[in-house]
Amino acid sequence: MNRVPVTSSNLVSVGYDPQNSTLEIEFSGGSIYQYFDVPQGVYDELLASSSHGQFFSAQIKGNYRFAKL
Amino acid sequence: MPSDPALLGTVQDVNGATISVSLEAQTLSGLAFIGGTGYRIGQIGSFVRIPMGFMDLFGVVSQVGAGAVPLKLVPESPGGNRWMTVQLVGEGQAGKEFERGISQYPTVGDQVFLVTEHDLARVYGRPNSPNFVRVGHVSSAEAIPALVDVTRLVTRHAAVLGATGAGKSTTVAALLAAISDMQRYPSARVLLLDVHGEYASALGDRAAVFRVNPDADSAQKPLRIPYWAMSFDELLSVTFGALDDQPRGAVLERISELKLESLKSYPRSGVSQDNLTVDSPVPFSIHRLWFEFHRAMYATHTVAGGQSEKTEALLMDSSGNPVERGDALKVIPPRYQPHTQASPRIYLSQSPLNFRRQLDALASRLRDPRFDFLFRPRPWLPDLDGNVEQDLDTLLESWIGGPQSITILDLSGVPISVLNSLVGVLLRIIYDALFWARNVSEGGRQRPLLIVLEEAHAYISQDQPGGAGQAVRRIVKEGRKYGIGALVVSQRPAEIDATILSQCGTLFAMRLSNSADRAHVTGAVTDNLEGLLAMLPVLRTGEAIILGEAVRLPVRTQLEPPPPNRRPDSADPLVYDDEGPGGWNRKRERSNYKEVVTIWRKQDPASPSVVRSDSRPKSS
Numbered sequence: 001m002n003r004v005p006v007t008s009s010n011l012v013s014v015g016y017d018p019q020n021s022t023l024e025i026e027f028s029g030g031s032i033y034q035y036f037d038v039p040q041g042v043y044d045e046l047l048a049s050s051s052h053g054q055f056f057s058a059q060i061k062g063n064y065r066f067a068k069l
Numbered sequence: 070m071p072s073d074p075a076l077l078g079t080v081q082d083v084n085g086a087t088i089s090v091s092l093e094a095q096t097l098s099g100l101a102f103i104g105g106t107g108y109r110i111g112q113i114g115s116f117v118r119i120p121m122g123f124m125d126l127f128g129v130v131s132q133v134g135a136g137a138v139p140l141k142l143v144p145e146s147p148g149g150n151r152w153m154t155v156q157l158v159g160e161g162q163a164g165k166e167f168e169r170g171i172s173q174y175p176t177v178g179d180q181v182f183l184v185t186e187h188d189l190a191r192v193y194g195r196p197n198s199p200n201f202v203r204v205g206h207v208s209s210a211e212a213i214p215a216l217v218d219v220t221r222l223v224t225r226h227a228a229v230l231g232a233t234g235a236g237k238s239t240t241v242a243a244l245l246a247a248i249s250d251m252q253r254y255p256s257a258r259v260l261l262l263d264v265h266g267e268y269a270s271a272l273g274d275r276a277a278v279f280r281v282n283p284d285a286d287s288a289q290k291p292l293r294i295p296y297w298a299m300s301f302d303e304l305l306s307v308t309f310g311a312l313d314d315q316p317r318g319a320v321l322e323r324i325s326e327l328k329l330e331s332l333k334s335y336p337r338s339g340v341s342q343d344n345l346t347v348d349s350p351v352p353f354s355i356h357r358l359w360f361e362f363h364r365a366m367y368a369t370h371t372v373a374g375g376q377s378e379k380t381e382a383l384l385m386d387s388s389g390n391p392v393e394r395g396d397a398l399k400v401i402p403p404r405y406q407p408h409t410q411a412s413p414r415i416y417l418s419q420s421p422l423n424f425r426r427q428l429d430a431l432a433s434r435l436r437d438p439r440f441d442f443l444f445r446p447r448p449w450l451p452d453l454d455g456n457v458e459q460d461l462d463t464l465l466e467s468w469i470g471g472p473q474s475i476t477i478l479d480l481s482g483v484p485i486s487v488l489n490s491l492v493g494v495l496l497r498i499i500y501d502a503l504f505w506a507r508n509v510s511e512g513g514r515q516r517p518l519l520i521v522l523e524e525a526h527a528y529i530s531q532d533q534p535g536g537a538g539q540a541v542r543r544i545v546k547e548g549r550k551y552g553i554g555a556l557v558v559s560q561r562p563a564e565i566d567a568t569i570l571s572q573c574g575t576l577f578a579m580r581l582s583n584s585a586d587r588a589h590v591t592g593a594v595t596d597n598l599e600g601l602l603a604m605l606p607v608l609r610t611g612e613a614i615i616l617g618e619a620v621r622l623p624v625r626t627q628l629e630p631p632p633p634n635r636r637p638d639s640a641d642p643l644v645y646d647d648e649g650p651g652g653w654n655r656k657r658e659r660s661n662y663k664e665v666v667t668i669w670r671k672q673d674p675a676s677p678s679v680v681r682s683d684s685r686p687k688s689s
Contacts, residue, residue, distance in 0.1 A: 001680060010648035022680045025650070030633025033650050036678050062656025067676035
């Protein structure tokens with residue numbers, strides 16, 4: 001999955017696979033996680049938000065199942 | 070003021086390699102500036118230099134203050150506690166390199182100097198020598214690299230010891246990253262026994278990963294250990310368990326016969342009928358062994374004497390066909406008519422053998438899919454007559470002759486009951502192969518092998534007899550001559566066999582708080598450097614005292630952690646996680662315990678929902 005770099009204190013890059021509705025996030029520690037069943041709109045909002053980290057904490061963290069790669 | 074700001078004091082007492090130094094009255098401040106760099110005076114573990122004409126002696130400060138005052142002088146120097154004790158460690162001639170050991174002693178009145186960065190570089194020196202790898206920098210001077218001699222590290226064995234969270238795994242990863250540098254050491258060869266499956270993520274692209282249950286999507290390869298490569302005793306420990314003398318003899322004899330038969334039908338180079346033993350790594354079918362013994366003990370017969378295969382009383386169905394003839398490879402026993410006194414009489418087997426319990430244990434292991442890596446090791450699974458698709462050469466080549474220099478044997482899926490025996494077998498197979506092949510290009514002497522024993526206390530603890538301890542003891546005692554080195558990694562040095570630890574020439578001692586563990590480390594050290602090791606409980610994370618053969622001097626090192634993506638998967642879980650995805654402080658997403666059970670059953674931590682870019686999507 002291709003990730004695009006983002007400017008944030010805790011996220012390094014994010015990517016999205018529309019076919020599987022899977023969001024992939026690389027954290028600043030170097031670990032990569034995938035979030036499942038994330039609507040495309042949420043990903044677009046994440047990219048558009050002024051603070052990616054805050055949007056992640058508020059809208060993604062705790063809302064979608066995830067797995068560490 | 071002393072003429073030289075580096076002057077610390079003068080030698081007052083020499084006792085073997087231990088000398089007492091009285092500090093100059095002026096060196097009170099504890100800080101000296103030389104060439105613009107600040108040096109702390111009298112730090113435990115720091116070095117001092119004692120010039121002796123053309124020669125410089127070097128020593129390590131092991132004690133400072135009142136306790137270092139020589140006993141006789143205590144009444145004469147009330148309040149005079151500006152003393153330090155120094156352990157001499159080596160010498161260096163002007164313009165030449167530093168060497169361990171000393172040829173002459175200092176004497177009373179000799180001046181003792183601080184060791185500056187310039188001197189330190191001379192002591193630790195030579196970052197460009199191809200024989201040294203850099204693992205970090207000297208704690209007291211960032212500019213000076215901490216170098217480890219690869220030759221001595223591998224041939225004289227080493228141990229990485231430290232409490233949980235002190236940075237052992239990171240140290241190993243850093244060391245392996247340095248060794249596996251293809252530019253410098255294209256033929257390096259490292260085998261890592263990874264009990265917890267931590268390293269695949271860190272070294273995945275530089276290593277071949279073998280797993281009992283390989284992840285189908287990744288490049289992991291299946292770990293197979295053919296049972297027939299084991300010695301007789303090893304095989305017994307994972308199959309029958311303990312046997313009495315008589316059945317043991319019968320099993321031994323039958324295995325010898327099966328191996329001989331197999332060898333007659335399928336000759337294998339290097340072994341002939343004359344030098345074949347029960348321990349020779351020649352394929353034979355253990356399924357056939359089970360089947361034959363099962364028939365011998367369980368069969369009922371139509372005659373009392375002269376029983377043979379033909380007299381067996383198989384259970385018949387209404388149309389006169391046997392209900393179940395049995396199948397050796399599928400481990401299905403034949404069904405027999407029950408023993409009866411009524412006519413026609415059916416007699417019990419007259420076989421003198423009686424080890425039904427152990428034989429049934431073998432059958433259940435042969436049927437257990439968790440043991441398939443051992444008993445159905447395709448393509449090394451022998452047919453009933455002992456024919457195999459591939460011989461051991463392909464197995465060995467895949468383990469220690471692959472294109473990558475590191476091989477990770479991920480043992481996380483191995484049943485704990487056989488872990489010890491299995492590690493023993495693995496190590497023995499590799500040791501034997503490299504030992505006998507020591508003179509050829511792939512052998513141990515020409516292409517040495519470093520075996521990393523991660524979490525070694527799990528299988529070579531002192532109170533655990535078994536194959537693993539024996540195999541590791543053999544490697545640390547004799548491996549040097551045949552190019553097989555061990556790197557023992559453990560958080561419980563006290564639990565590791567003392568023989569093994571004492572044979573490790575190099576120690577990476579990291580933070581250790583438990584006093585029993587510390588005593589074990591101190592006891593294993595050759596140099597008289599207890600003072601240096603006294604700081605073990607206060608080392609920082611990622612800091613190690615490296616001592617022994619691979620370094621010129623014991624050196625307190627700040628190890629350089631590899632980049633985040635090269636670190637093993639052993640970091641502590643975060644209970645409170647502000648930045649990352651997990652932690653107790655987050656909202657609860659919808660759970661899916663179906664996935665949990667799937668993963669558990671699969672015995673592979675990778676989630677099946679993960680989308681991998683290099684493979685087809687799981688569901689669409």
